[in-house]
Amino acid sequence: MATLSVTYFGTYERAYPRNAQVISCLRGAGVDVSEEHVAVWDDLREGWSAGPGRALRLAAAEARLLARRPPPADAFVVGYPGHLDLPAARRAARERPVVFNPLVSLADTLVGDRGRFRPGSLAARALERIDRHAFRSADLVVADTETHAHYLGELAVRDDVAVCFVGAEDRMFTPGWRRQEPFAALFVGKLIPLQGVSTTLAAARLVPNIPFRIVGSGQLDALVADRPRNVEHVPWIEYEHLPAAIRQAGCALGIFGTTPKAGRVIPNKAFQALACGAPLVTADTPAARELLVHGESALLVPPGDAAALADAVRRLAEDGELAARIGSGGRAAYERAASEAVLGARWRSLIEDLL
Numbered sequence: 001m002a003t004l005s006v007t008y009f010g011t012y013e014r015a016y017p018r019n020a021q022v023i024s025c026l027r028g029a030g031v032d033v034s035e036e037h038v039a040v041w042d043d044l045r046e047g048w049s050a051g052p053g054r055a056l057r058l059a060a061a062e063a064r065l066l067a068r069r070p071p072p073a074d075a076f077v078v079g080y081p082g083h084l085d086l087p088a089a090r091r092a093a094r095e096r097p098v099v100f101n102p103l104v105s106l107a108d109t110l111v112g113d114r115g116r117f118r119p120g121s122l123a124a125r126a127l128e129r130i131d132r133h134a135f136r137s138a139d140l141v142v143a144d145t146e147t148h149a150h151y152l153g154e155l156a157v158r159d160d161v162a163v164c165f166v167g168a169e170d171r172m173f174t175p176g177w178r179r180q181e182p183f184a185a186l187f188v189g190k191l192i193p194l195q196g197v198s199t200t201l202a203a204a205r206l207v208p209n210i211p212f213r214i215v216g217s218g219q220l221d222a223l224v225a226d227r228p229r230n231v232e233h234v235p236w237i238e239y240e241h242l243p244a245a246i247r248q249a250g251c252a253l254g255i256f257g258t259t260p261k262a263g264r265v266i267p268n269k270a271f272q273a274l275a276c277g278a279p280l281v282t283a284d285t286p287a288a289r290e291l292l293v294h295g296e297s298a299l300l301v302p303p304g305d306a307a308a309l310a311d312a313v314r315r316l317a318e319d320g321e322l323a324a325r326i327g328s329g330g331r332a333a334y335e336r337a338a339s340e341a342v343l344g345a346r347w348r349s350l351i352e353d354l355l
Contacts, residue, residue, distance in 0.1 A: 005032040005073040006351065009089050011040040011061050012079030015239065017268045018103050018144075019079040021167050021340070022347065026077075028170075029344030031351075036070045036092065058084065068092055075351045077101055078138070083130050086137040097354040100138035104261075105131045105155060113194050113261040114219060132156055139354055142347075145287040148264040162350050165291065166271050170340040172240070173275035176247045177327050183250030183317040184211040185281075188242065188269050191218035195267075196256025196283065198223055202306035203313065204231045210317050215245070246276045251316045251323065254282025258304040266291060274298075274334035279326035281312045297333040299326060 006026055012019045014037060026033050038061040065088035076093040078085050080103040089098050107127040110116045117123040135141050135156030142162045143149035149161040185204075189195045197220050204212040205228045214224055217235040224233045237245060246252055252273035255262055263285040270288075273280045274297070282288055284300035294300040299316070301308035316323045336342070 003032065004030070004348065004352065005034070005075075007034050007036050007070055007073040007076045007092070008079055009036045009070075009076045009092060010065065010078045010082040010085035011038055011058065012082055012085075014039070016080060017169065017239075017272075018101070018166055021169055021343075022077065022079065022101060024169055024171070025167065025340050025344035025347050027344075028340050029348040031344075031348055034070070034073065036065075036068060038064050062088060065089075066091060072096070074355055075099060077351075080104070081106075083134040086134050090137060097139040097351070098137070099140045099142060099351060099354070100134060101142050102134065102152070103144060105152060107131050107155075108151070108261050113257075113259045114192055128155075135161075140350060142350065145264060145266055145290055147286045147290065151264055164343055164346050164350070165338045166266065166268055167338045167340060167343045168268070168271040168275040168334075170275065172243050173246070173272045174243065175275070175277040175331055177249075177277040177279075178247070179250065179320050179323055180248055182211060184213050185251050185253055185313045185317075186213050186215070186245060186249035186278075187253040188215045188245070189255070189267065191216050191220040191224065193220070193259055194255055194257040194262045194265075195220075196258070196262070196304065199256040199304050199306050199309060200253060201227055201231065203309035204228050206307060206310035207314050207317075210313060213249070242272065243276060246273055246278050249278055251279045251281055251313060252276075253309075253313075254280060254288075254298075256283045256301070256303055256305075256309060262303060263287060270298075271334065271338055274330040274338070277327045277331040279316055279323045280330050281309065281316070291333055291337055292330075293333075295326075297326070297329040 023033050040058050040061045075097045076089050077099045078089045111124045142164050143152050144166050146163050149163045153159055153161040187200050191197050208230050212231045215234045254270045255267050264287050266287050280298040283303040292298040299312040301312050
């Protein structure tokens, strides 16, 4: 296998699973990966925050990146969230290919999904311009699903957006799920509209005899403050403890939001559950159907449908054979399409095609 070197570049959030997984996949595929990183977002649990302090920190980081001259590499990969890192990456790459792994559109996330800015506002238009400039500046943009690639391609007016699933870190998220009592449905994630927190809480109210465990905090913290008695809320667990929590859960819950973005993505936690062999319940969306088959590798329910979610959780709680079959089928789907070996080969191929 020919030697291939990559520099993972930018203000990317080091602890974010997508970045760690891409680096791990590349190294597993025999790629020599070096990191050129300036911290901006690494200390945030809730995601991006606005404000003059963070803006000044980001501006200083971009200035530092522009001044850097890292050793030559065959290609540069800009990690998430790196929309403002492309000018510095192009300068540092010195005519070598630059790959952008954005994970999200800023406008889609902050306007369409989280509602931080009003559609058509000055801020919304600025975010759209940042998106387009970033996507057009890269030699290759890599999205996480075909559905998302189509959206990003339309936004950037380019038809060559590639796809590579998110996956999970194989060294951590290993098989080992076993049904335990008492059965509890596990929800992990930022409390944002995409996750469908209100749907999860409404489903819990419909099955008061089944425990639910919600791990996370964020924009919609007020919803869990009024949670039913069968819902335990844990604001945070350390990342290294997450695999054990998944393997000990009765089932893992994905996303159930009704925003357009929710239909375009498969979240990190879904891949992590599949990797651990835990039975997964998530929304039936175009993105989910790219990987999952209802009744075989997951139970898929209509987005925003609390009754359907409650019924799916009840079925898994009452039918141990069904839960084991869904968990086994999910692990098989992961090995076939989203393991580090599969995704590493995909990432290496995408980069080699640019050289």
